[in-house]
Amino acid sequence: MNNVETQTKKFGFSKEELEAFRKNGFAGPFTLYDSEDMKEITKKLRYSLLDRTDSIYEFNEDISEINDRANYDRHIDVPFLKDHIKHPKIVDKLTDILGENVLCWRSEWFPKYPGDKGTSWHQADTFEFSSGEPQLLWPSKEDFGGTITVWTALTDTTIETACLRFIPGTHEELFYDESKGVEFNPDAIHDGFFGYRYQNLQKDPDWVPDESLAKSMEMKAGQSIVFWSTLMHASHSHLGKTNNMRLGFAARYVPDMVSVYPGNPKELTEFGSTVSLEKYRTVAVAGTNRNPNNIT
Ligand SMILES: O=C(O)CCC(=O)C(=O)O
Numbered sequence: 001m002n003n004v005e006t007q008t009k010k011f012g013f014s015k016e017e018l019e020a021f022r023k024n025g026f027a028g029p030f031t032l033y034d035s036e037d038m039k040e041i042t043k044k045l046r047y048s049l050l051d052r053t054d055s056i057y058e059f060n061e062d063i064s065e066i067n068d069r070a071n072y073d074r075h076i077d078v079p080f081l082k083d084h085i086k087h088p089k090i091v092d093k094l095t096d097i098l099g100e101n102v103l104c105w106r107s108e109w110f111p112k113y114p115g116d117k118g119t120s121w122h123q124a125d126t127f128e129f130s131s132g133e134p135q136l137l138w139p140s141k142e143d144f145g146g147t148i149t150v151w152t153a154l155t156d157t158t159i160e161t162a163c164l165r166f167i168p169g170t171h172e173e174l175f176y177d178e179s180k181g182v183e184f185n186p187d188a189i190h191d192g193f194f195g196y197r198y199q200n201l202q203k204d205p206d207w208v209p210d211e212s213l214a215k216s217m218e219m220k221a222g223q224s225i226v227f228w229s230t231l232m233h234a235s236h237s238h239l240g241k242t243n244n245m246r247l248g249f250a251a252r253y254v255p256d257m258v259s260v261y262p263g264n265p266k267e268l269t270e271f272g273s274t275v276s277l278e279k280y281r282t283v284a285v286a287g288t289n290r291n292p293n294n295i296t
Pocket residue numbers: 110119149151229233234235248250
């Protein structure tokens with residue numbers, strides 16, 4: 001690292017924090033925005049999501065505003081999100097973990113409505129489980145890679161309103177085999193893994209995650225948490241004691257050595273939507289993309 005970078009990097013990890021991240025597979029929560037400001041921004045954001053004039057995927061009328069998984073990647077066209085994915089409090093940590101050339105390759109919404117079941121335990125490495133094709137390819141396949149997810153609470157999230165759960169230190173062993181594939185069931189969208197039965201991907205069908213080790217990640221609106229997608233993660237159910245939905249915004253990052261959508265598929269089918277990847281691109285949030293397989 002040269003001196004200029006040392007001086008300009010204000011929000012990187014300390015040595016101890018980086019060690020703790022490597023051990024646990026997650027870090028945070030970190031406060032990015034004042035929680036009252038965030039709630040106001042979220043209201044406006046939900047309106048701007050309805051305007052698909054510049055979104056890279058077409059609107060799917062059959063599915064609601066947020067549950068429409070084709071509402072992926074709105075960091076490409078929505079101004080607040082364009083800035084958010086490059087927030088220094090995120091990027092300075094990402095470069096500590098992933099190196100100087102970091103791409104945002106995906107962003108998505110995680111709503112939980114009153115009464116929704118919690119997200120099932122899962123780990124994601126290639127994201128092949130839903131689309132049938134690996135979506136990420138790390139240069140060496142002996143090991144697994146996954147992606148760094150930065151999950152931002154757009155509303156307050158508590159144990160009663162479906163906050164995230166992590167099992168620390170589980171990010172270096174995969175208990176699921178995403179290549180098994182799993183059918184999407186639109187009737188189960190509010191039930192577990194947004195329409196997929198993730199348990200069906202378990203390497204050992206009889207294995208049960210040790211929930212006694214799980215940590216609940218309560219967050220205020222405006223806070224973000226950073227974790228490896230290969231960390232065992234899930235959420236509590238929304239108990240419905242308030243009428244407020246919980247909403248998370250997940251931005252996913254890889255170093256530029258990773259090829260995104262290897263083989264350049266023309267379409268992506270996931271969560272009941274098919275979208276054309278014609279206008280798809282990754283966004284460099286630090287450094288540049290030097291990988292010819294990636295579109296920027
Ligand atoms: O928000 C949730 O309930 C799940 C989020 C998640 O699985 C992810 O961001 O990878």
